[in-house]
């Protein structure tokens with residue numbers, strides 16, 4: 001069909017020709033001249049996107065009704081819809097924008113357009129608007145109250161911006177409104193009572209803001225509601241009883257508020273309910289049995305509340321075929337896991353962690369053919385782990401009393417990728433069928449009673465491993481040389497076993513290694529300087545083994561953050577340039593490691609549970625990722641001068657050189673380690689004075705200079721004055737200790753230290769490295785205290801940084 005060049009014609013002729021065409025043939029959209037001009041000017045309000053090969057505002061065709069995103073009314077030719085979704089406008093909507101001359105606009109969709117600045121109140125001039133979608137931009141400022149002029153609005157989505165201020169009271173005037181989506185902004189204040197007027201509302205999403213006050217009682221009057229999402233605000237008080245009247249709801253999310261109330265006794269009235277998430281509040285009372293009578297349920301999250309009592313899924317014959325995610329974690333449930341769990345035929349993820357469940361895993365769990373992720377950690381479960389569970393991909397059973405597992409069922413494929421059996425009572429040798437598990441990536445068997453040798457056949461499956469944690473068992477024999485294909489391995493922790501022999505050379509192939517800990521075994525050999533070529537090695541712990549020989553080949557180790565070589569038999573001197581290549585100790589740069597950045601982002605979602613578990617050492621989890629740097633070579637036979645090059649390790653928090661045979665002066669340059677918190681130079685042959693400059697180390701909170709040949713005045717500084725007296729004992733001529741040791745207790749420098757005092761003074765040091773590193777293996781593997789990072793649907797559910805707030809309907 002030929003399109004006339006309306007460009008030069010007057011509005012009248014366009015209208016006339018349009019009329020002709022509507023009579024003669026299918027409608028031809030002809031752009032009205034004022035509308036075209038308004039659109040052309042609107043285009044010019046934004047820069048041309050140089051990166052876009054076809055930028056929207058460069059296209060010139062004569063008929064604006066054919067421009068991308070523009071829809072005209074068939075009859076009048078007026079522009080009635082503008083949809084520029086996901087166009088990079090990269091600018092702001094001006095108060096006098098020509099957009100507001102498109103007076104016939106009904107739909108305005110500028111989602112994902114990189115809009116900045118405020119929403120101009122002139123938006124209220126487009127009085128015919130029924131739909132406004134400005135979501136997923138960078139809009140700031142308040143929601144203009146002029147929006148209440150738009151009496152025909154049925155759909156408003158301003159979600160995923162940075163809007164602040166309160167929700168305008170006048171929004172209650174929009175009595176045609178079906179959708180009100182303001183989620184993922186920074187809105188404050190209470191939910192305005194005027195919303196009680198919006199009797200046609202279907203969808204109310206205010207989650208991820210800073211709203212305070214209560215869930216308003218009027219909400220029970222909005223009986224058309226299908227979606228209520230108020231999660232991640234600061235709402236408190238109880239949920240109004242009238243909520244139970246909202247029987248059309250299919251999506252309820254109240255997660256992460258401060259709500260405390262019981263749930264309605266009978267929830268079966270929510271007969272369309274699919275998504276129910278009240279996680280991370282203070283809900284009380286017994287297990288909401290009635291919820292599990294609703295066949296449409298897909299997601300149930302009750303985690304992190306104060307529900308009590310036993311659980312029971314009502315043993316009716318009806319199954320809940322849609323339930324995919326069930327999380328009862330972090331409550332106070334107790335008693336057995338009921339066999340009726342098998343009603344949820346298509347359950348994909350089950351989390352019962354951090355409760356007091358007892359008894360065994362019910363056999364009926366084998367009927368859950370789609371179960372994929374299971375977390376039963378931190379309960380009091382016992383007995384045998386059913387063989388049917390080997391077809392799951394992720395299983396976390398840590399901190400229970402399980403004692404054995406069945407063989408995989410030969411008729412079923414073994415799909416396990418992540419297996420955490422930490423802190424149970426598993427015993428005996430590791431069965432050889434473990435070597436046949438094809439996809440295993442994360443294996444934590446620590447704190448059990450496993451013994452026997454580590455099977456060399458693991459070399460078959462090691463190719464997929466990211467984490468192998470066998471800490472604190474009784475494995476014996478050699479650490480087998482199985483790592484030549486372990487290029488994904490990030491953490492290897494075999495600490496506290498009875499392993500012998502040398503460190504396997506094949507570790508050199510593990511280019512992804514972040515952590516190696518072989519602490520407290522009987523491993524021997526020279527310092528494994530060859531590990532220095534591993535580009536990402538962050539943590540190396542060789543503590544308490546039989547390593548020997550000099551430490552002079554410490555080149556490489558560019559990413560090293562924590563090294564603990566203590567309590568071995570290393571000897572010789574430290575070379576002047578010994579530490580010059582350890583760049584990981586001279587900078588704190590997380591951005592180099594996108595993987596770590598991921599984990600850090602993720603961990604912010606878990607701050608609560610981390611603090612819960614770490615207890616006394618609350619900061620250590622974050623420290624190991626971010627700033628903890630430590631060198632411990634105590635308890636060896638190193639002699640000679642403390643090399644000046646140590647002061648290159650500017651980020652060092654902990655330095656322990658105690659229990660060696662260092663001689664000569666303490667280098668003044670140690671004072672360049674301005675972040676040092678812990679310094680132990682005790683039990684050496686150091687002489688001369690304690691450098692006065694060390695008094696300026698303002699973070700230094702623990703130090704120990706005892707058992708040396710030091711003399712002269714102890715530095716005067718707050719840090720020194722707050723040390724215990726024993727930190728200076730047994731030196732040949734230290735003075736100025738009156739304030740530290742008390743007038744009456746001035747040290748006799750020749751007195752012998754009590755053995756228990758020595759042990760006591762060593763303790764804070766050891767705790768620090770152990771605490772910081774204990775969470776290391778998991779951290780480096782993506783296990784964040786009980787929750788395994790990969791596979792979980794949970795992350796998909798709430799972990800997205802900006803919740804996508806879109807809707808299919810209008």
Ligand SMILES: *[C@@H]1O[C@H](CO)[C@@H](O)[C@H](O)[C@H]1NC(C)=O
Nearest residue numbers: 047049050051088090091114
């Ligand atoms: C937005 O415009 C600014 C200049 O005004 C430019 O520096 C920036 O790269 C643009 N951003 C995008 C995403 O186009």
Ligand SMILES: *[C@@H]1O[C@H](CO)[C@@H](O)[C@H](O)[C@H]1NC(C)=O
Nearest residue numbers: 095096097100101122124125
């Ligand atoms: C919007 O309407 C107000 C009056 O309600 C008027 O003063 C203003 O100029 C209008 N803005 C635009 C851009 O048309």
Ligand SMILES: *[C@@H]1O[C@H](CO)[C@@H](O)[C@H](O)[C@H]1NC(C)=O
Nearest residue numbers: 041042045094095096097098
């Ligand atoms: C809109 O206002 C700005 C100043 O705020 C002015 O520079 C611009 O020319 C105005 N545009 C129109 C179309 O009136």
Ligand SMILES: *[C@@H]1O[C@H](CO)[C@@H](O)[C@H](O)[C@H]1NC(C)=O
Nearest residue numbers: 085109111133155806807810
């Ligand atoms: C806006 O446009 C995007 C892309 O077409 C679409 O996904 C979204 O649903 C639209 N918004 C509304 C309210 O229709």
Ligand SMILES: *[C@@H]1O[C@H](CO)[C@@H](O)[C@H](O)[C@H]1NC(C)=O
Nearest residue numbers: 169170171172173174194197
């Ligand atoms: C709510 O509705 C009532 C009656 O329909 C009306 O008088 C009142 O002004 C409305 N309130 C708001 C905030 O819109």
Ligand SMILES: *[C@@H]1O[C@H](CO)[C@@H](O)[C@H](O)[C@H]1NC(C)=O
Nearest residue numbers: 196216217218219220221242
């Ligand atoms: C609910 O609606 C009824 C009838 O319109 C009204 O009387 C009542 O005050 C409303 N309740 C709340 C809490 O707004």
Ligand SMILES: *[C@@H]1O[C@H](CO)[C@@H](O)[C@H](O)[C@H]1NC(C)=O
Nearest residue numbers: 212213214234235236237238
């Ligand atoms: C809710 O929080 C506010 C302020 O934080 C407080 O004043 C109010 O008493 C709390 N209400 C309830 C029911 O806890």
Ligand SMILES: *[C@@H]1O[C@H](CO)[C@@H](O)[C@H](O)[C@H]1NC(C)=O
Nearest residue numbers: 220221240241242243244245
């Ligand atoms: C629920 O609605 C019924 C009528 O629809 C009404 O009688 C009752 O008071 C409402 N209950 C609550 C708690 O609002």
Ligand SMILES: *[C@@H]1O[C@H](CO)[C@@H](O)[C@H](O)[C@H]1NC(C)=O
Nearest residue numbers: 232233256257280605606608
């Ligand atoms: C739990 O809710 C509180 C309060 O909204 C929030 O600060 C915290 O981050 C939430 N924790 C998790 C794990 O979602």
Ligand SMILES: *[C@@H]1O[C@H](CO)[C@@H](O)[C@H](O)[C@H]1NC(C)=O
Nearest residue numbers: 330331332333334354355356
């Ligand atoms: C589990 O039970 C013990 C003792 O019965 C109690 O001290 C503890 O608080 C309970 N833990 C939970 C999470 O309910």
Ligand SMILES: *[C@@H]1O[C@H](CO)[C@@H](O)[C@H](O)[C@H]1NC(C)=O
Nearest residue numbers: 459460463481482483484485
């Ligand atoms: C490593 O993998 C290669 C092929 O991928 C294989 O030929 C070799 O046997 C493997 N080595 C070990 C020690 O398993």
Ligand SMILES: *[C@@H]1O[C@H](CO)[C@@H](O)[C@H](O)[C@H]1NC(C)=O
Nearest residue numbers: 644645647648669670671672
């Ligand atoms: C220690 O720091 C001072 C000043 O920051 C600098 O002049 C000196 O060279 C440093 N010492 C060493 C050994 O790097």
